[in-house]
Amino acid sequence: MEKEFASIIQQLGEDLTREGLVDTPKRAAKAMQFLTRGYEQNLDEVINGALFPTDNSEMVIVKDIELYSMCEHHMLPFIGKCHVGYIPKGQVIGLSKIARIVDMFARRLQIQENMTKQIADAIMQATGADGVGVVIEAQHMCMMMRGVEKQNSSMKTSMMLGSFRKSQSTRGEFLSLIN
Ligand SMILES: Nc1nc2c(ncn2[C@@H]2O[C@H](COP(=O)(O)OP(=O)(O)OP(=O)(O)O)[C@@H](O)[C@H]2O)c(=O)[nH]1
Numbered sequence: 001m002e003k004e005f006a007s008i009i010q011q012l013g014e015d016l017t018r019e020g021l022v023d024t025p026k027r028a029a030k031a032m033q034f035l036t037r038g039y040e041q042n043l044d045e046v047i048n049g050a051l052f053p054t055d056n057s058e059m060v061i062v063k064d065i066e067l068y069s070m071c072e073h074h075m076l077p078f079i080g081k082c083h084v085g086y087i088p089k090g091q092v093i094g095l096s097k098i099a100r101i102v103d104m105f106a107r108r109l110q111i112q113e114n115m116t117k118q119i120a121d122a123i124m125q126a127t128g129a130d131g132v133g134v135v136i137e138a139q140h141m142c143m144m145m146r147g148v149e150k151q152n153s154s155m156k157t158s159m160m161l162g163s164f165r166k167s168q169s170t171r172g173e174f175l176s177l178i179n
């Protein structure tokens with residue numbers, strides 16, 4: 001990857017030997033690897049067994065989980081917040097693990113809609129919950145820094161599974177608690 005970044009910098013017409021740029025291909029490769037580290041993770045490893053028995057079957061919500069992802073069309077960042085809700089069925093998941101699951105999917109080349117579904121599916125799969133809801137609100141640099149150059153729009157996506165999909169009132173409770 002380092003070589004490819006060196007080639008990109010050269011193709012920009014820059015001088016790769018100037019002081020500020022000498023280590024840039026190495027840094028850029030390292031940064032890119034960090035930004036896409038989700039490819040090296042899997043659900044079991046991320047959860048690390050942190051599931052705990054409970055007889056609480058009321059909605060659990062973790063809101064405002066910040067996320068940094070990269071759009072798969074332009075490889076530019078999109079940045080936002082993820083809200084997750086679920087209704088436990090016999091077990092709850094460690095609080096931090098929800099944020100780790102969000103990161104595992106965010107740190108890949110993504111479109112927001114697919115990421116939203118992947119997060120919801122993973123939480124459902126991991127917890128066997130009665131229902132899961134995920135809402136993501138993000139701003140896409142490919143739409144702000146270039147292209148249509150709109151600075152104030154954001155995109156909201158959602159995925160509702162199980163009781164969140166079937167029951168209007170469950171979905172309503174979730175949406176009112178995250179807003
Ligand atoms: N639905 C969706 N679209 C996205 C996402 N990230 C980027 N895009 C869009 O992907 C589309 C790619 O369109 P193209 O016409 O192939 O590419 P482009 O010529 O660079 O498009 P413009 O951004 O309109 O200049 C654009 O409309 C982007 O806004 C995302 O997460 N979800």
Ligand SMILES: [Zn+2]
Nearest residue numbers: 071073074142
């Ligand atoms: Zn894009």
